[in-house]
Amino acid sequence: MSDAVGPGDLVLCVNAAPNHATGRPAPLQAGETYRVIGVMEFACPCGRSDALLDIGVDFAWCQTRFRLLPKPKAQAMQRRTWAPREKETTR
Known part of the structure; x- marks a missing residue:
């Protein structure tokens, strides 16, 4: 991971x-959920992971405690276009 x-x-x-x-x-x-500050390529003492994650809480945590969340996908937003209305002339 x-x-x-x-x-x-x-x-x-x-x-x-x-x-x-x-x-x-x-x-x-x-x-x-936590935001990753840094990834330290250092084998965890437990032997279950090859990196420790710094999430800003205490020092570093074994990456087996976490699951990566998918990045939000950008969605195209439709913009409304305003066209002037045609006025009917009455006589």
Whole structure:
């Protein structure tokens, strides 16, 4: 996943279990989205991932806790064009 995730991407937290390296409770909330600040190409001590994600909460988190959210697709908006109305002349 590390090659698909980059700074500025949105990720969904799917695992808010305690930190598996220290055992401390994680300040993350399952089901919340976070913006990735940076991707550190460093193998996680758990051995399940090849990168750690910096999301601005504590230091870095194993990427297995997150799922990449799809980027919103740009949609073309139709603009309304206003044409002058033709006036009927009555005599």
